[in-house]
Amino acid sequence: MAALFRGSRNLLQRCNKQHVDLALVCSRSMASKTPVGFIGLGNMGSPMAKNLLRHGYPVIATDVFPESCKELQDEGAQILDSPAEVADKADRIITMLPSSPNVIEVYTGPNGILKKVKKGTLLIDSSTIDPSVSKEMALAAEKMGAVFMDAPVSGGVGAASLAKLTFMVGGVEEEYTAAQELLTCMGANVVYCGQVGTGQAAKICNNMLLAIGMIGTAETMNLGIRLGLDPKLLAQILNMSSGRCWSSDSYNPVPGVMEGVPSGNNYQGGFGTTLMAKDLGLAQHTATNTKTPVPLGSLAHQIYRVMCARGYANKDFSSVFQFLREQEEEPEKKGD
Amino acid sequence: MAALFRGSRNLLQRCNKQHVDLALVCSRSMASKTPVGFIGLGNMGSPMAKNLLRHGYPVIATDVFPESCKELQDEGAQILDSPAEVADKADRIITMLPSSPNVIEVYTGPNGILKKVKKGTLLIDSSTIDPSVSKEMALAAEKMGAVFMDAPVSGGVGAASLAKLTFMVGGVEEEYTAAQELLTCMGANVVYCGQVGTGQAAKICNNMLLAIGMIGTAETMNLGIRLGLDPKLLAQILNMSSGRCWSSDSYNPVPGVMEGVPSGNNYQGGFGTTLMAKDLGLAQHTATNTKTPVPLGSLAHQIYRVMCARGYANKDFSSVFQFLREQEEEPEKKGD
Amino acid sequence: MAALFRGSRNLLQRCNKQHVDLALVCSRSMASKTPVGFIGLGNMGSPMAKNLLRHGYPVIATDVFPESCKELQDEGAQILDSPAEVADKADRIITMLPSSPNVIEVYTGPNGILKKVKKGTLLIDSSTIDPSVSKEMALAAEKMGAVFMDAPVSGGVGAASLAKLTFMVGGVEEEYTAAQELLTCMGANVVYCGQVGTGQAAKICNNMLLAIGMIGTAETMNLGIRLGLDPKLLAQILNMSSGRCWSSDSYNPVPGVMEGVPSGNNYQGGFGTTLMAKDLGLAQHTATNTKTPVPLGSLAHQIYRVMCARGYANKDFSSVFQFLREQEEEPEKKGD
Amino acid sequence: MAALFRGSRNLLQRCNKQHVDLALVCSRSMASKTPVGFIGLGNMGSPMAKNLLRHGYPVIATDVFPESCKELQDEGAQILDSPAEVADKADRIITMLPSSPNVIEVYTGPNGILKKVKKGTLLIDSSTIDPSVSKEMALAAEKMGAVFMDAPVSGGVGAASLAKLTFMVGGVEEEYTAAQELLTCMGANVVYCGQVGTGQAAKICNNMLLAIGMIGTAETMNLGIRLGLDPKLLAQILNMSSGRCWSSDSYNPVPGVMEGVPSGNNYQGGFGTTLMAKDLGLAQHTATNTKTPVPLGSLAHQIYRVMCARGYANKDFSSVFQFLREQEEEPEKKGD
Structure with a gap:
């Protein structure tokens, strides 16, 4: 009143x-x-x-x-x-x-x-x-x-x-x-x-942190799997620890860890990589214009930009897990 | 049984x-x-x-x-x-x-x-x-x-x-x-x-994602503040949205947003930047040895490494917020 | 004719x-x-x-x-x-x-x-x-x-x-x-x-590659010195090898390696960090607008942006060598 | 004598x-x-x-x-x-x-x-x-x-x-x-x-700077082309300016700019991406062990690591130009 x-x-x-x-x-x-x-x-x-x-x-x-x-x-x-x-x-x-x-x-x-x-x-x-x-x-x-x-x-x-x-x-x-x-x-x-403008600012900030958390979760899950951890167990450990974030506990990018998220559906649906790249571009513009350093936000932008160029444009943005993983046929083996 | x-x-x-x-x-x-x-x-x-x-x-x-x-x-x-x-x-x-x-x-x-x-x-x-x-x-x-x-x-x-x-x-x-x-x-x-080794793997993975989330939160809060958002309000918005992470909702790096965390105590106590840099070095070693790409984890490592060299070694790792912010006297103003 | x-x-x-x-x-x-x-x-x-x-x-x-x-x-x-x-x-x-x-x-x-x-x-x-x-x-x-x-x-x-x-x-x-x-x-x-616009494009491109080369040279020289190499000798080796670049052979950022460059004069004069940060901001804008991935250019921008906030705004851009080096008093020693 | x-x-x-x-x-x-x-x-x-x-x-x-x-x-x-x-x-x-x-x-x-x-x-x-x-x-x-x-x-x-x-x-x-x-x-x-060890140090340092210069050249050439510059002209401008480096003037990664280099031969031959990733891993190890920050070197390592996982393992390391470029069919167009 x-x-x-x-x-x-x-x-x-x-x-x-x-x-x-x-x-x-x-x-x-x-x-x-x-x-x-x-x-x-x-x-x-x-x-x-x-x-x-x-x-x-x-x-x-x-x-x-x-x-x-x-x-x-x-x-x-x-x-x-x-x-x-x-x-x-x-x-x-x-x-x-x-x-x-x-x-x-x-x-x-x-x-x-x-x-x-x-x-x-x-x-x-x-x-x-x-x-x-x-x-x-x-x-x-x-x-x-x-x-x-x-x-x-x-x-x-x-x-x-x-x-x-x-x-x-x-x-x-x-x-x-x-x-x-x-x-x-x-x-x-x-x-x-x-x-005026703070609505945009809030959205841009949220999505920048979201992108960082998602790529970070994808890297971390991938590293843990390579080191012999079961992905479901690793997600559990992260989610009860200080590594916890929305991408790890509500939208896990590793197929099979959670149900009802795009990682379980070949990264169809959800929030497209192109759209995330667009929002990160806005974050980059505003950061550059206000002379604010955003090192991880900036690298996240570049990673989603490369993904757009490598065929991930229309997949959900959690497909960064797939992007970072070794391909099935490992041509690297021959080369070393 | x-x-x-x-x-x-x-x-x-x-x-x-x-x-x-x-x-x-x-x-x-x-x-x-x-x-x-x-x-x-x-x-x-x-x-x-x-x-x-x-x-x-x-x-x-x-x-x-x-x-x-x-x-x-x-x-x-x-x-x-x-x-x-x-x-x-x-x-x-x-x-x-x-x-x-x-x-x-x-x-x-x-x-x-x-x-x-x-x-x-x-x-x-x-x-x-x-x-x-x-x-x-x-x-x-x-x-x-x-x-x-x-x-x-x-x-x-x-x-x-x-x-x-x-x-x-x-x-x-x-x-x-x-x-x-x-x-x-x-x-x-x-x-x-x-x-054997998966205990270490779980710890290293958690701390790598923690470091990414912390730097990401610090960047995001700083950008939002520069764009005119109130830091407490921004933290609330992030914490009810997909940007939410442990560093935003339980250990916020911006002084005044939360009580009982190192950011409220001039970054004393807590988990030192040197120790975080050490753990990220382990993450980097294991990632390199297993040929796993960890772009954000790697950049987080470098940022904490520079912070150790710039006088933040013994401060809590949430002091990355302070590291990224403009210094009081802004010598940049004169130069442009 | x-x-x-x-x-x-x-x-x-x-x-x-x-x-x-x-x-x-x-x-x-x-x-x-x-x-x-x-x-x-x-x-x-x-x-x-x-x-x-x-x-x-x-x-x-x-x-x-x-x-x-x-x-x-x-x-x-x-x-x-x-x-x-x-x-x-x-x-x-x-x-x-x-x-x-x-x-x-x-x-x-x-x-x-x-x-x-x-x-x-x-x-x-x-x-x-x-x-x-x-x-x-x-x-x-x-x-x-x-x-x-x-x-x-x-x-x-x-x-x-x-x-x-x-x-x-x-x-x-x-x-x-x-x-x-x-x-x-x-x-x-x-x-x-x-x-029209390609003059700007050429300048922006050159300065982005210049910034990347300079930071790369600073990192490399610093790493080599830490590994026991004499800086002058290292510069010579790089300059006759594939690591050679303008920053290593014409504007070396390590004090004492070359004469007549800002690194020999406490990074006074030359091309200021603020101006480089401005040009990298332009590169970032154009890259974002054209959806071009520039991962190193983007990170270089962020590094110069942090340097502006840490007191290097008016020093020559080769002072990134100083920024990356350990400070004299090494507080890190106590913490580990 | x-x-x-x-x-x-x-x-x-x-x-x-x-x-x-x-x-x-x-x-x-x-x-x-x-x-x-x-x-x-x-x-x-x-x-x-x-x-x-x-x-x-x-x-x-x-x-x-x-x-x-x-x-x-x-x-x-x-x-x-x-x-x-x-x-x-x-x-x-x-x-x-x-x-x-x-x-x-x-x-x-x-x-x-x-x-x-x-x-x-x-x-x-x-x-x-x-x-x-x-x-x-x-x-x-x-x-x-x-x-x-x-x-x-x-x-x-x-x-x-x-x-x-x-x-x-x-x-x-x-x-x-x-x-x-x-x-x-x-x-x-x-x-x-x-x-002892400085031979390795010199080699690792050179190759780290080489990788940075190559990725930087690839990004820069790609950005310039997107901005309407002719690649040969851009290479000439860089090579007479401060952006000059070995990768721009002796091993240009853009097909058609130079003769006798792997970019002119579908990136066959030369120095394989896997080998570069290995050397960058060594650089990363030594940097981590000596607590030396190498932000661009570290990101270069991650980029070559991702390339190994994306099918570039056996191509020359200058193929990073190809990796960063838009694919022929641009699925991004549909998504935005």
Whole structure:
């Protein structure tokens, strides 16, 4: 209650300070079931938009691929031709796009959102992109009287369909409640991380540590097996010791150690090596830009980059175990 | 029951095969409170030997440093002049030594255990050394009719004093019960890992993954802080996500994030960088010898090696966070 | 002769295609001693501009720091207030700026060159920046009817003063002769690398390999010394063998091995660690953007990044030898 | 002259000090064409022994493979059954073996050289092994009144056949002349490096820097090509700049840049990846043992180790260029 009150007061102050039309903001924040714009209907965006429809929100959507639009139209969404047109009709818009250049185009391009955005509109970008681009978009939105928040997700297509995503949200704290209202329709966890860009930062940080833990687990399991340890026993020992990590206890990369994970299914499904390489590239960019040393994160990036070039692009990222292992036929034997 | 029976039969076979006096083995295995030899009374060995005394075992000990011997003598141990003399008096001997060369000397040197070891003696080495040296020692012991097991520990001086160590044991399965009897006096967990050398392998693997997780956590926390995230919040997000690891949730390297860990005490106490560098050197040796690629483990080794050269040798290994952070005075600013 | 003819014909075609006023281009290309614009009068830009004055070119310059402008004014240059004003007066302009954002500002900012650039103007950027930014600038210039070339330099302040720089030039081949005319006043070597951005690419590639060679040489020399080799002898052996590289034979990082290099002068002067870290950051950006694996280049970047944070920012980049060596007082000795 | 005199005086002192029969030493040093022992008749040893025969030295040889012995016997060598028997007949013995354990066996095993070595015998080991093993062998030889020198080679099978090898020699300086007499029959360069083990150290150091330079060149060329540079032009630019190294100017890994190197012949011939991985393993061992940080050397080792596991074991080590490049079919395209 106190927190809510504080939130309202801050909202008031911010609104005055930024010369935003308070009436508009408030009507948007409190309104329920007014139309929500959705831009980007790919593997992730499509099930996310459907979950909004399921919660009774009218959805006004657009995408560059007509077939994606058609599918959502059949579910009841209204389809428009461009982000600008969506911005003209909706005062809450969610974007879910592949990479930074797409986000820049969708927001600031000739037919972009900001061409027709209304004052007080809430813009939520769930793409995983460079946090510095999120900050640029937030500044551009602010100039038009709109509010931009970054809210990248963790969880894949399955979690998107089941509304089990985790959202990491960055932006002005006063708008968080309004964002949360929509995001909880599409995810199980919504975490407020701080100022604009910190949602991206949290996601990038998590995935960098995830990659390091996964490669480390793969190396360690492989070394232990070579030294005569049973892989299941080794996993048990690690998991009750200081070597424990998510990759060792919840997503073990060695076939046969755990059930229900990609290593047990020839590394099909899961989180693709290409996507991990992309996220590590973002981590590398932000580390370079902030002059932060990330030696293991950087090497993890290079390893996933080589894997993409060696035929592992579409396998789950735990296939690094397979990549590091000796091939069946050991041509090395002849050479030494 | 079946397992026990199988065990007994195998024991019989092994004893016959190796021309060991079965009566001796059995009497030793079942006997309690006959003297236990202890060689190596350093920071770890001394409290371990005291815990044996506390459990009522007569201890016959030796060490190259007279003052270490004196201290244990005051607690009731009998002190002899050399490993050979200890071997002459005890048919269960525990060794706790700094490194592979010490182990080789204590077992196979001119006054070493094997000079006077009795048939059927159980030799337990709790040093952390190269598993290939453990295997050599086991072979040499077998030639003398003795049994060698490797049982390195995890846990530091504090855990040694409180008998809270974890032992990872490698060696013939039939002797495991006899070893367990003694080890449970000194530790809270005793894990059987497989054939000789696998205790070392398990310890080395765990510590390699620990080092990777720690450096990865330090990099990630540092990057997140630079990107504007609150360190406590970032730790929370990681710990409920796939970036979670022991170093993030139980031993966080960022001052102020957790209580009761070395990062909160200027990296005093804990597990020293030098010791981590030593263990990573063992991991590197075994990986090189088995031709196993360990890219992150190898880089972690190099980072701890540089830290030893840059003044971090005696700080806890979580001080890698401090090592990677920008120094207070930022001379870089002037240069660019 | 044939090449020249081909060049002229292509020039004609290009001019027609791009609706550039041919007359203007030709007059500029052939003219000598008409004014040259120069933007960015820092440590490098200032001596470069002076060399143009020495060759009899009138120079019209600007810089954000008035004192830099004053100094060049005393040498005979005309000083204007902004890049836009310089563009209004000169049809050949050289820019020498610290980083990509500065280049973007100077070319496309509110008072930028492109606000008043004349058709047919030749724009030469000698900054070291991301090749993708060079390409952006070239596109923006082309829209205004101007021609942009990237021409980053190798060689430091000394080489700039002595007109001994090497220029690596990217851009349309037809304009290369015109660029060369000016660049030879400031450098000893001018190399045509290909389309726009390839000058930057060549420089970035060279410096990445340079960094790898330098750290490799430092590691190798240090290891050899530890193994009992005399450093001068080791350098000789490497330099007549396959380990030979520029860092081992022309810029050896070990004090006492060579004369006249920074390692002999406490790593003062030379090419600063901060600048190398910056160039490696560019290499990392371009590698990430083109999905190219650069494992050693990436680790070299991280090592120079850590060095910047550990007090080596302003030392010559060969100080990595000092960074990797054991410190005088060896605290490690106590800990093991 | 002075140097020679100093050498002779030292020799005298050393002989007296070590109670070696001076007469024997001198007769051996001055004698020519007395029998030379040769142990290890593999791909390298066999042509080396033949070159001794060609120079008129009677050769007494042995090897574990009868067919290797047969071949040399046909060339005129006398074949004996064991290293011990060779030691009984020859007072100058050369050994050329695959790895440290072989050297230990041939020198100190039950039928090893030291079982029957004569006082004053000169033992030259041309194997590439851990320098610490060389030192052990030297100590063991000294106890028997013999002299051990390490003299590893650079150059492959071709250089061995043509007597174009380079020998890097470690051992007491007084014996260097005697060693040189034999080694010049088999090689074009003989370099004295210092005390025992420094020959190995020099070789290991050179090959570590070579590996770093090669991978660095491969990364750099690949990045440059991706950025639009012509590979031949890029190689020219590097080779006239500070990026220059042996791998860029004499053994370029990019097909088509140079003639007469393995990259032009599908990476056949040359220096195999497995052998490079072995040498880097030695470098890693010595670095770990001397607590020397070698971050790039260590990563180079891991890269060649992964390459061995990925099918590159028998290709020339410059095939790292191929390993790092995108595969023809780019499955990555689909995934992003």
